Amino acid sequence: EEVDAYIQRLFPKVFEYLDSVKVSDVLISKENRRLSVVPEPFPTGKHLEGYKGRNNAPLQQTNILIGESLINSS
Numbered sequence: 001e002e003v004d005a006y007i008q009r010l011f012p013k014v015f016e017y018l019d020s021v022k023v024s025d026v027l028i029s030k031e032n033r034r035l036s037v038v039p040e041p042f043p044t045g046k047h048l049e050g051y052k053g054r055n056n057a058p059l060q061q062t063n064i065l066i067g068e069s070l071i072n073s074s
Contacts, residue, residue: 003043018068027051028065
């Protein structure tokens with residue numbers, strides 16, 4: 001919830017649109033040039049820290065990948 005609220009403050013117009021459709025936030029992991037959804041339905045700051053990249057990398061070289069997964073309502 002904290003992560004979602006933070007991202008919504010960064011991108012309010014995007015979330016206005018997303019609130020009009022059914023989507024779910026997902027944390028994305030990038031390992032060996034492959035992207036995959038992190039199997040954690042409610043990521044926390046600890047998860048973001050774990051998936052941001054190398055531990056000793058400077059802030060400018062870290063990434064947090066977040067995606068939206070469409071939920072099929074049928």
